[in-house]
Amino acid sequence: MRPPSGRIGCALTLSIFASIGLTIVYALGGQTQLEGLLLFVALGGIAVALVGWAHNFLPKGPFEQSREERMAKPVAETEAEESFEAGADVVGRRYFLVRMLGLAVAALGAAAVFPVRSLGTRPGRSLSVTSWRTGRRLVTEDGRPIKAADVIEGTLLTVFPEGHTDAMDSQTILVRLPQQIVKPLPGREDWSPDGIIAFSKVCTHAGCPVGLYNEESHRLFCPCHQSVFDVLKAAKPIAGPANRALPQLPIRVDTGGYLVARSDFHEPIGPSFWSIDHA
Amino acid sequence: MLRKLARWIDDRLGTSRFVEESLNKIFPDHWAFLLGEIALYSFVVLVLTGTFLTFFFTPSLTQHIYHGTYAPLHGVKVSDAYNSVVNLSFQVRAGLVMRQTHHWAALVFIAAMVVHLCRIYFTGAFRRPREINWMIGVTMLLLGIFNGFSGYSLPDDLLSGTGVRIMYSVLLSVPIVGTWLAFLIFGGDYPSTSIVSRLFVLHVMIVPAALAAMIGAHLAIIWRQKHTQFRGPGKREDNVVGPRLWPTYAFNSIGLFFGVFAVCTALGGLIQINPVWLYGPYNPSQVTSPAQPDWFMGWLEGALRIFPNFEPHIFGWVIPNVFFPAVLLPGVTFMLLYAWPFIEAKVSGDYGPHHLLDDARDRPVRTALGAATLSFYVMLFLAASNDILAKSFNVPVGNITWTFRGLVLGVPPLVGLFVHRVMRALQRDDPRRFTELPLEAVTEGD
Numbered sequence: 001m002r003p004p005s006g007r008i009g010c011a012l013t014l015s016i017f018a019s020i021g022l023t024i025v026y027a028l029g030g031q032t033q034l035e036g037l038l039l040f041v042a043l044g045g046i047a048v049a050l051v052g053w054a055h056n057f058l059p060k061g062p063f064e065q066s067r068e069e070r071m072a073k074p075v076a077e078t079e080a081e082e083s084f085e086a087g088a089d090v091v092g093r094r095y096f097l098v099r100m101l102g103l104a105v106a107a108l109g110a111a112a113v114f115p116v117r118s119l120g121t122r123p124g125r126s127l128s129v130t131s132w133r134t135g136r137r138l139v140t141e142d143g144r145p146i147k148a149a150d151v152i153e154g155t156l157l158t159v160f161p162e163g164h165t166d167a168m169d170s171q172t173i174l175v176r177l178p179q180q181i182v183k184p185l186p187g188r189e190d191w192s193p194d195g196i197i198a199f200s201k202v203c204t205h206a207g208c209p210v211g212l213y214n215e216e217s218h219r220l221f222c223p224c225h226q227s228v229f230d231v232l233k234a235a236k237p238i239a240g241p242a243n244r245a246l247p248q249l250p251i252r253v254d255t256g257g258y259l260v261a262r263s264d265f266h267e268p269i270g271p272s273f274w275s276i277d278h279a
Numbered sequence: 280m281l282r283k284l285a286r287w288i289d290d291r292l293g294t295s296r297f298v299e300e301s302l303n304k305i306f307p308d309h310w311a312f313l314l315g316e317i318a319l320y321s322f323v324v325l326v327l328t329g330t331f332l333t334f335f336f337t338p339s340l341t342q343h344i345y346h347g348t349y350a351p352l353h354g355v356k357v358s359d360a361y362n363s364v365v366n367l368s369f370q371v372r373a374g375l376v377m378r379q380t381h382h383w384a385a386l387v388f389i390a391a392m393v394v395h396l397c398r399i400y401f402t403g404a405f406r407r408p409r410e411i412n413w414m415i416g417v418t419m420l421l422l423g424i425f426n427g428f429s430g431y432s433l434p435d436d437l438l439s440g441t442g443v444r445i446m447y448s449v450l451l452s453v454p455i456v457g458t459w460l461a462f463l464i465f466g467g468d469y470p471s472t473s474i475v476s477r478l479f480v481l482h483v484m485i486v487p488a489a490l491a492a493m494i495g496a497h498l499a500i501i502w503r504q505k506h507t508q509f510r511g512p513g514k515r516e517d518n519v520v521g522p523r524l525w526p527t528y529a530f531n532s533i534g535l536f537f538g539v540f541a542v543c544t545a546l547g548g549l550i551q552i553n554p555v556w557l558y559g560p561y562n563p564s565q566v567t568s569p570a571q572p573d574w575f576m577g578w579l580e581g582a583l584r585i586f587p588n589f590e591p592h593i594f595g596w597v598i599p600n601v602f603f604p605a606v607l608l609p610g611v612t613f614m615l616l617y618a619w620p621f622i623e624a625k626v627s628g629d630y631g632p633h634h635l636l637d638d639a640r641d642r643p644v645r646t647a648l649g650a651a652t653l654s655f656y657v658m659l660f661l662a663a664s665n666d667i668l669a670k671s672f673n674v675p676v677g678n679i680t681w682t683f684r685g686l687v688l689g690v691p692p693l694v695g696l697f698v699h700r701v702m703r704a705l706q707r708d709d710p711r712r713f714t715e716l717p718l719e720a721v722t723e724g725d
């Protein structure tokens with residue numbers, strides 16, 4: 001066993017070599033793992049040396065010091081209070097001016113809050129409308145319009161309104177169900193031509209894209225918090241934290257055979273907000 | 280030379296008295312007192328590595344096609360932010376080790392704060408006169424978590440982009456002001472083009488500055504009040520026992536700094552973290568699965584996953600589901616943390632000053648409450664992996680979710696009762712009552 005000073009010297013030597021090594025690695029173009037390892041040795045060597053030094057050669061005591069009692073010093077306390085009150089009395093004599101000063105500061109403060117308004121646009125109706133419009137074609141992410149015949153059973157397509165492929169509130173999923181099992185809700189009988197049915201892709205829980213589809217059970221899964229939506233029941237949530245059904249996009253087939261929107265969604269898409277029932 | 284400089288300064292500022300006092304200042308010694316220092320030093324590592332990163336990061340969401348050296352991304356549409364992070368990782372020498380060390384240091388920083396908070400809690404170090412420092416500490420934890428979240432959101436990758444999307448929904452869920460809140464913070468409807476530059480300013484300037492100021496205040500208060508100490512021979516309420524700041528404590532502490540730095544760099548160099556080039560750039564119509572956030576967000580993620588699909592309609596207004604797990608839960612958590620020193624004083628009627636620490640077994644109720652609370656958050660944390668558990672045990676995710684609902688409610692009371700009994704038992708056969716021994720009994724004679 002080496003004496004402590006020898007071990008400390010060793011640690012420091014290692015550290016020096018590691019630092020030299022770092023320079024070389026850096027000059028040769030760098031290598032992440034080596035850099036990490038050498039940094040560990042270079043820094044760790046100094047750490048070991050300092051702690052070893054303190055442990056072996058420095059006075060550990062224990063020493064003792066008294067703790068001044070800070071709690072009971074009534075004299076200083078009252079003196080501070082008196083000094084403050086003496087000043088406050090002089091100021092307080094100008095009663096009217098004190099009031100005005102308070103008012104001026106409050107008014108300035110209120111005026112200074114207004115720039116906060118510049119931070120964002122007015123919500124208005126933007127949470128209730130998307131870029132879908134009557135007659136707008138359904139296109140893929142790269143802008144290709146979709147014919148009804150392109151939609152194959154069992155696969156999930158993500159579509160956007162034509163010309164708005166970056167409108168993320170408009171992302172919509174498209175699936176084709178066997179015609180005989182589609183049971184549209186009352187009022188939605190003509191929303192799903194040839195069994196092709198479209199729902200908003202934005203999860204009604206916290207807004208993740210609902211991206212997974214199980215074709216046997218006809219269920220949609222949100223990967224974020226595992227909400228499950230039943231396509232056969234108009235995308236009603238059947239498990240997980242989501243509470244509202246995915247809004248359905250009314251679609252039809254136009255004369256060229258392309259899928260187009262009948263209108264925008266009839267309700268707000270995505271997560272709920274406090275005034276959603278009025279939106 | 281040094282002496283001359285010191286004299287020159289003293290001549291102008293009259294510092295020598297303070298310096299003399301400081302060098303001789305005594306710091307009680309215990310491994311558990313190092314936890315706060317680990318947090319402090321990982322903050323230093325964060326500032327050092329983070330400064331390097333800011334020189335290469337572009338806080339912008341302008342989109343273009345990637346043409347860097349990482350072939351799998353060629354031709355993919357990426358944002359400036361994502362692009363700069365990938366370039367920083369592959370093209371800047373020592374860039375990746377800095378970036379990964381930064382990320383690891385952030386995880387260590389928050390972990391050290393949490394464990395430090397537990398130490399303070401279980402030893403009763405938050406009691407008068409240390410309530411102010413407790414509240415500063417809780418605020419630093421809050422800021423640390425915020426900066427951890429804003430930091431990993433900056434690269435605009437698929438994983439973090441999903442987190443930002445959820446954050447927008449959470450803001451939206453705040454009753455009455457939620458819509459405006461979300462629009463003001465994000466600059467408008469989602470997706471926003473300004474959120475990364477806004478988070479960036481907060482992440483690199485406002486929050487670190489606030490943290491630095493609070494660390495300063497935290498340390499100044501410790502300095503003024505002097506550190507607490509565990510009960511032991513010669514240790515009393517009216518003294519402090521331990522090594523002096525200079526040189527012993529300083530050597531140990533600076534040694535610890537190098538040690539923390541060394542561990543962070545080793546992790547940063549050897550263990551890959553947040554490989555954003557594998558996740559791909561953020562695209563709001565895609566999502567990675569399974570998606571797991573950084574550990575300190577795990578309790579919130581878990582709460583989001585297992586909270587039932589409850590969304591009350593009250594007088595025509597809606598309280599969105601995410602409000603409960605993601606606004607109410609953290610709100611109540613931090614309120615209780617802030618208020619704890621005052622709640623305990625009120626309940627126990629003990630308003631007196633304390634400088635000697637409690638042994639956890641001597642406060643069975645506090646210890647049991649703390650353990651129960653911790654187990655609650657651990658259960659939420661574990662619930663954040665319900666999809667992974669479902670996959671690896673091949674059970675429906677719904678069953679796992681229901682199991683966790685049970686565990687979150689059932690485990691804490693059991694843990695509390697169990698810990699209470701154990702503490703009581705320990706108390707009964709505790710032979711160590713040596714508080715009255717004189718200091719000389721253990722002095723090593725220096």
Ligand code: FES
Nearest residue numbers: 203205206222225
């Ligand atoms: S966002 Fe879909 S389940 Fe939470």
